[in-house]
Amino acid sequence: xxxxxxxxxxxxxxxxxxxxxxxxxxxxxxxxxxxxxxxxxxxxxxxxxxxxxxxxxxxxxxxxxxxxxxxxxxxxxxxxxxxxxxxxxxxxxxxxxxxxxxxxxxxxxxxxxxxxxxxxxxxxxxxxxxxxxxxxxxxxxxxxxxxxx
Amino acid sequence: xxxxxxxxxxxxxxxxxxxxxxxxxxxxxxxxxxxxxxxxxxxxxxxxxxxxxxxxxxxxxxxxxxxxxxxxxxxxxxxxxxxxxxxxxxxxxxxxxxxxxxxxxxxxxxxxxxxxxxxxxxxxxxxxxxxxxxxxxxxxxxxxxxxxxxxxxxxxxxxxxxxxxxxxxxxxxxxxxxxxxxxxxxxxxxxxxxxxxxxxxxxxxxxxxxxxxxxxxxxxxxxxxxxxxxxxxxxxxxxxxxxxxxxxxxxxxxxxxxxxxxxxxxxxxxxxxxxxxxxxxxxxxxxxxxxxxxxxxxxxxxxxxxxxxxxxxxxxxxxxxxxxxxxxxxxxxxxxxxxxxxxxxxxxxxxxxxxxxxxxxxxxxxxxxxxxxxxxxxxxxxxxxxxxxxxxxxxxxxxxxxxxxx
Numbered sequence: 001x002x003x004x005x006x007x008x009x010x011x012x013x014x015x016x017x018x019x020x021x022x023x024x025x026x027x028x029x030x031x032x033x034x035x036x037x038x039x040x041x042x043x044x045x046x047x048x049x050x051x052x053x054x055x056x057x058x059x060x061x062x063x064x065x066x067x068x069x070x071x072x073x074x075x076x077x078x079x080x081x082x083x084x085x086x087x088x089x090x091x092x093x094x095x096x097x098x099x100x101x102x103x104x105x106x107x108x109x110x111x112x113x114x115x116x117x118x119x120x121x122x123x124x125x126x127x128x129x130x131x132x133x134x135x136x137x138x139x140x141x142x143x144x145x146x147x148x149x
Numbered sequence: 150x151x152x153x154x155x156x157x158x159x160x161x162x163x164x165x166x167x168x169x170x171x172x173x174x175x176x177x178x179x180x181x182x183x184x185x186x187x188x189x190x191x192x193x194x195x196x197x198x199x200x201x202x203x204x205x206x207x208x209x210x211x212x213x214x215x216x217x218x219x220x221x222x223x224x225x226x227x228x229x230x231x232x233x234x235x236x237x238x239x240x241x242x243x244x245x246x247x248x249x250x251x252x253x254x255x256x257x258x259x260x261x262x263x264x265x266x267x268x269x270x271x272x273x274x275x276x277x278x279x280x281x282x283x284x285x286x287x288x289x290x291x292x293x294x295x296x297x298x299x300x301x302x303x304x305x306x307x308x309x310x311x312x313x314x315x316x317x318x319x320x321x322x323x324x325x326x327x328x329x330x331x332x333x334x335x336x337x338x339x340x341x342x343x344x345x346x347x348x349x350x351x352x353x354x355x356x357x358x359x360x361x362x363x364x365x366x367x368x369x370x371x372x373x374x375x376x377x378x379x380x381x382x383x384x385x386x387x388x389x390x391x392x393x394x395x396x397x398x399x400x401x402x403x404x405x406x407x408x409x410x411x412x413x414x415x416x417x418x419x420x421x422x423x424x425x426x427x428x429x430x431x432x433x434x435x436x437x438x439x440x441x442x443x444x445x446x447x448x449x450x451x452x453x454x455x456x457x458x459x460x461x462x463x464x465x466x467x468x469x470x471x472x473x474x475x476x477x478x479x480x481x482x483x484x485x486x487x488x489x490x491x492x493x494x495x496x497x498x499x500x501x502x503x504x505x506x507x508x509x510x511x512x513x514x515x516x517x518x519x520x521x522x523x524x525x526x527x528x529x530x531x532x533x534x535x536x537x538x539x540x541x542x543x544x545x546x547x548x549x550x551x552x553x554x555x
Binding site for chain 1: 515554
């Protein structure tokens with residue numbers, strides 16, 4: 001069960017149970033819908049910008065523990081960041097869960113998000129972890145809707 | 150009659166491996182069943198010693214391969230009690246088979262304003278091909294509804310049949326709920342209106358004996374890989390009166406009588422529907438799977454599966470937070486369930502870490518998920534080689550899931 005513990009860490013279980021920033025933002029500047037048609041996960045990410053800074057970010061939707069916790073922690077991580085910083089986090093997160101970035105040896109600014117490194121051992125679940133990030137990316141690029149398959 | 154499950158398990162090599170350091174508990178038979186040694190041996194013997202193209206050469210190997218392939222077709226005929234071996238068309242699987250029927254039958258018989266009755270519990274592969282046909286010919290797909298136990302509402306079905314109905318498409322056994330539908334009665338009712346019926350038998354042929362003449366099915370479609378045969382094998386049984394009238398599905402080599410640039414005439418059935426080189430090894434493997442099924446006591450096997458289903462249903466229903474989805478009076482050994490507050494994919498991952506293979510998702514039956522207001526379910530589907538001990542492991546693992554998420 002050691003690998004399992006790596007995936008379902010307390011932090012992830014906590015964010016699944018009590019997702020942060022789990023709400024609508026009525027006057028959001030940007031939003032996007034993310035769907036994984038294979039598993040039915042669906043969420044919407046809302047972003048409020050102040051100049052170049054993400055002043056508020058939230059999400060709504062349904063999905064597995066991994067996708068929900070990932071969305072929750074993403075909102076915490078990008079709030080207050082400017083576009084460039086948010087983009088960097090997205091890139092690093094994506095590289096971490098696909099094995100292109102080693103959190104121990106490669107420089108990164110992932111911080112608490114490192115908890116998702118364990119997803120790498122569960123190829124079927126990588127898309128669960130990255131769905132919210134792809135959705136945020138779509139919102140920031142005004143793409144409206146993304147689908148991961 | 151007792152069922153010697155340990156003896157049967159010896160026939161399936163994969164059941165003896167480990168997954169994630171635990172003995173494999175394979176409960177995903179509804180997605181694909183495992184393959185017995187006799188099928189593996191038959192297919193490797195074909196590859197090693199008999200491979201050639203069929204219906205082509207005058208040389209020894211080609212004739213030998215043709216004989217073996219046609220012998221498999223004969224086994225299929227006996228397995229489903231088809232009146233004529235020529236009514237058994239080899240396809241890649243149920244999906245291709247339903248597409249074949251929908252396209253060919255639709256071209257000839259479905260027109261503007263016609264209706265196709267499709268049940269609420271169909272797999273996407275028995276919905277989408279009919280939607281396409283309906284769109285192409287200006288027809289409508291009408292849903293036959295079900296109740297909250299996951300049983301079709303037969304009175305509604307009878308009410309929906311009318312002179313515009315041109316086809317009824319219904320699954321024999323629901324892949325997501327396990328419901329066994331009363332297809333024999335439904336076919337008799339449809340025939341009163343002169344409407345043919347396509348039965349999706351992908352989930353029934355692995356579990357109980359079928360007889361297409363007794364059912365009076367017009368089309369009866371199934372896959373080899375869910376009945377202990379290889380992927381890439383499958384069958385469309387169709388009544389000759391339909392198959393002779395409708396145009397071919399795919400065209401090319403092997404399905405023609407004569408070709409000139411002015412006009413082509415088609416070969417008689419079944420070749421008319423078998424363009425190109427088929428999956429010869431898969432077809433022969435399917436024949437071997439039928440040999441295997443003929444060698445076991447099918448009734449005892451089904452009784453064993455039923456015992457597993459009842460035992461598993463009781464064990465899981467006993468766990469607080471677990472909800473069984475699909476509680477029809479007549480069920481085959483498919484057990485869909487949800488755990489309160491836990492997404493099915495998380496269930497699937499945690500079970501997998503304990504060597505237990507289940508399906509987690511919408512089971513290609515999104516309308517069924519919508520009906521029960523769940524995004525997905527976890528599904529354990531049993532075969533005759535599963536054991537009560539494996540059910541216990543499943544129940545323990547479900548308990549573990551609840552602990553992790555408590």
